[in-house]
Amino acid sequence: MREQLRERIEQLTQEYRNGETMLADLDRRRTELQATMLRISGALQVLQELMGPVAAEEPETASGPAEAA
Template sequence: MRELLEKRVEALREEFHAGQEMLASLDAKRTDLQQTLLRISGAVQVLEELLQDPTTEPTPTSATP
């Protein structure tokens, strides 16, 4: 009986550790996504401001051949 309980405890510890690793990975992905969304939001804001200014004439960002 004791051996069975010890095996179960070990299995649960492994599951717990795997869950912690998965949570850490998801937290890192969430942080990356938040940073990406912040950059996109800033770009949208700049472009909207440019669109509202009738004197602003967009310039190409790359050279044309």
């Protein structure tokens, strides 16, 4: 009976350690994913800001020749 308890304790201890390792890996991956998403968000913001003036200029350019005609 005692030997079975020891074996079970060893099994559970190993499972717990495996769980800790998996959790640490998930935390690392989450941090990496957050950093990636932050970079993507920044890139999107820059591109949207660049498109803002371009989108505003295009109708003026298109209306320019129409006014000249």
